[in-house]
Amino acid sequence: MPEKQSCLDELIAALRCLPGVGPRSAQRMAYHLLQRDRTGAARLAGSINHALSALRHCARCNAFSEEEVCSRCANPRRDPARLCVVETPADLAVIEQTQAYNGLYYVLMGHLSPLDGIGPRELEFERLIARASDGEVREVILATNFTNEGEVTAHALATLLTARGLTVSRLSRGVPVGGELEHTGIGTIAQALKERREML
């Protein structure tokens, strides 16, 4: 015997836009916010609105930024000779978290996907080529995903960039760190055999 839809039901429905949140989780989250953490709820709403209005894409690399040029691109301590190309800002964040890379980035905001009508023009390849041809970049590291689309994108970019005289490299493929062969996909093992490296 349902009573009329309330703003509580609306909050539960709205929470379901979050990845991995189904109906029970959304309900648990809504009640948690209203019963136990109203301060956190207000902070969350405010931070969402702030991020939506204040964030734009960096003019140099497309990462999310509050300024015209992001603090990463503007940081003189980063190495301008290396440019790491990723598909999304989330991928950039993951590479940053390795703390193993001090160069600059370029975010494609997608990948080649002919079936969806996403080609070199939609991804603005010319803009990336211009960025990589600034005279400071010497190596372009292609860090697109190892999906079909990511691989196609990497190879297309490699062709264009090597033609400009740039060194182009790609993240290595293989067995993950800590991985056991028994639990690794056959395709990955086959590729790891093919791309084996001499031990020195």
Add this chain to the structure above:
Amino acid sequence: MPEKQSCLDELIAALRCLPGVGPRSAQRMAYHLLQRDRTGAARLAGSINHALSALRHCARCNAFSEEEVCSRCANPRRDPARLCVVETPADLAVIEQTQAYNGLYYVLMGHLSPLDGIGPRELEFERLIARASDGEVREVILATNFTNEGEVTAHALATLLTARGLTVSRLSRGVPVGGELEHTGIGTIAQALKERREML
């Protein structure tokens, strides 16, 4: 080499107030909202703010309500002879979802906890007793949790309410529906033996 804290980092931090959301989930959610569902993000922020400002506690039962008296308490099709007492609005929602109860509710907004200084006065027991003594209520169903605090609360309320001539019942305890004894706690099985019911 961390750049300065941004409103993106603030959004990720704010998302961690949600139950079950750790640092990786919060990051995944933030990027999902900004890259793939800005509309959903705006809707979420709006619904949080709306719920925080519009929701109050029903004057009759304490459940979340936009009106002084909630639509459930005001619904003439519900059975005023039965009053189900729960600890929180979330518990009320779960019982409603059984679709097996058509009476009215009362939300305690907590349970007895002497160590935390929460006694009958803090829980406003007198208000519940007055509510149950409206002349229409005939049975009070105690649906507090089966934790120590919930049990203590139920027994304290039972004493007070039976003294007013009301019928007081408690949800049954036992093996969950679909449960296998092998995977049921020993304490629960012991209780289920003790509270066994004759088959008719």
